[in-house]
Amino acid sequence: MTTALLVMRKGCKNHPDHIARIRDLGIDIVGVTTDPALLADRRFRHVEILPDADSQSTVRNVVAIARTHRADFAITFQETDIILAASVIAALGREAVPVEAAKTCRSKAAQRALFAEADLPTVGFRTVGSVAAGKKAAEVLGYPIIVKPTSAASSVNVSLVRTPDELAYELTRIQELSSKRRGFYFDDNDQDFAILEEYLPGIEVTVDGVVVDGVFHLGGIHNKLHTEGPYFEEDFYTLPYSEPDCEEALTQLSAGICKALSLQNTLFNVECRRDRAGTFRIVECSCRVSGGSVYKNIRDVYGIDMVGAHMAALVPALSQRREEFLTRSAPARATCIKFIYGSGLLVSNNVGAAINHAAFRAYFPFPKPGTVVKRAPEGFDIIGVMTVATPEGDCSVASVEKLALEVADRLDVVLR
């Protein structure tokens, strides 16, 4: 029996389809987490709760767990654990993601440097470790400018600022996030806590795929809601991609990044945005796929099974199924991931009557009822993420967006 070490210090709840697929393929899972609730989770053969420790000790601990439980390889679906997982894979002697590549993915500054070196189109940027340094850097880059934490996700605390005062305000907020080390976003060694980035006014897309033996295979490209700031709440991740003519170019761009990072076997994700001239430039990348329903939606729309293909690359007994998992077909339907935002005291956060809508596919509620939530600009709380799909044969993005609004109305999300 093959054993996978699933390294997810947090976030297991948001990846049920990914985990179910590993089990469906007959692979045993040993979980490494900080969430005690997983101790009773029957999906795992064994669950180990990690003690709070510095980065190096954590790697040593997880490698020891991997060896104790005879794990054949390690995997994570969680952005904040990609370095840890890569370190364990390296210690187990497997070729998948070089640790340096994972470290690059966790640092927006290192990514940008790599893109520049590899002659890949990216955005102008400066990293800063203080408000004063930020103001100085902004004078060089010019306003308006994007401000974001160096190591966060889901557009948390990402904003578009137009003046030095706005910049100072946003940098102070990010500094606070950094000092709290919330959700493992920031590592022990983070000096520069924020990144200032050239503002690209065009549309943004997310590319997800899988690297098998060094070759990037496209899974799907999600359209995203286009906003012009000042804050960037994520919303309306839809499939199929509405500009299929650009698919090949984005695939080549992604393949270029994977080559520059020397990735061998991994899931992979890239975010790109069009500049004023209409050219796609890389905003950021990571050696994982997006969470929630992204993996399943890509599978439902295009047939390609990214997690299956990744497992086939790592498990010899599944190697003959690689082609089957990597087969990508014309779109079969449309899907939409709708983010639920709001401000107030959360009284209820359930799927409610949405479950009986024919288009409903999933709802991932995040904060528990009783929590006070705030949306931008006061906060960046996501109440939940819902997925809907059109019937087979209907590939209209407009239809699925309309359905998302209709089904979201039926969620049992009550704010006071």
Next chain:
Amino acid sequence: MAARSNRIAIIGGKRHTIDRALMQGLAPILIQHPLRVDGDVLKLVPQSYITDYENDDSFIDFLATIHRKSPLIAVMSLTEYGLLPAARASEALGLRGLSPAVVERTRDKLLMRKALAEVVPVEAAMVHSAEDVRSFSRRVGWPVILKPRDGVGSIDIRFLRDEEELRKVSFAGKSYLAEEFLVGREFSIEAFSFDGQHMIAGINEETNAEKNVFTEFLEIAHQMPADLPEEDREAIGAFVRRVLDGLGITDGPTHTEIILTKDGPRLIETHTRIAGDHLTDLVQMTTGIDLIGLSVAWAARRISAAASVPYHRQGAAIRYFTPPPGRVKYVSGVTPWRALPGVVDISLPVEVGSSIKPVHRADDRVGYVMAVAPTSSEAASICRRVVDGISILVE
């Protein structure tokens, strides 16, 4: 890409289950018992097969034929007597679902006790005669509970306080499962399992035995969420998870009944289905979770596991009318009571001349009132007020 099937077979499907499947864009194929056929439901489904599915497996051949032409997503049931046939059909067709062995462990109370002997010990033994009961009582003391090994709905459950009551029991070839009598408050727990992860959707406190009710074990009122300190709530949740794991239950709804004794929770029984007595309505009123819709959606794997965070935002209660047996000579008006704040539903299908049977089983109760309020105790008080306020006089 091959077209994905939307066909789901539902055994013993009631109107509410068929409705949910249709709302979810599924094509339900109904397997129904001849005595439970509802013509209105038959009109809703694209295909149906009428057979005594508890004793006749021919429906599996029928489903296999359909499955070969256009694959079924799942075979499911939410009714007690359809659970085992659904498990057998799923196994025969190679579909996801609980195995027949797991379902049998919940249908057969002796198998259940054996499977859980180490997890949740309750003294139990099969008894075939009065002497067997005496022998059992010498070991565990009086009172003793006797129940049919495969019974449901509190039917034929005996509560024997002493030797004298034992003498009234006629075994006449019948066997019972004898169990020690558990002392404490009684609760039922409505849970839902996703791939081995168990979500506790609601803990309900049951009230048994009332005037005019001829059995101590029939529920006449429920209130949700049960009024419990947090540590008891957590202990009950952890206990139910151990029970479900111990029985190998990984997916779908469960209805578990327990007694909270001074030594902690002890199991009465569990079932791999939704509860009766409108408890799914109480769950929906208190948490917003539709357990029937969830059951259909998860069986068809339309949804991912993370769908809900159970949280009680209000209390709800139901109370049954239990008038004395006889012929009804007067029923006071129901309509004004419907306007009482908090009342959700009153069902009282009796009229002058109706015959009221002695209440021995769930079906003998003549109607109910459901209510919501900020707390379940307040909801229960509203129900009590309505039941006490509506006069049903018999002769």
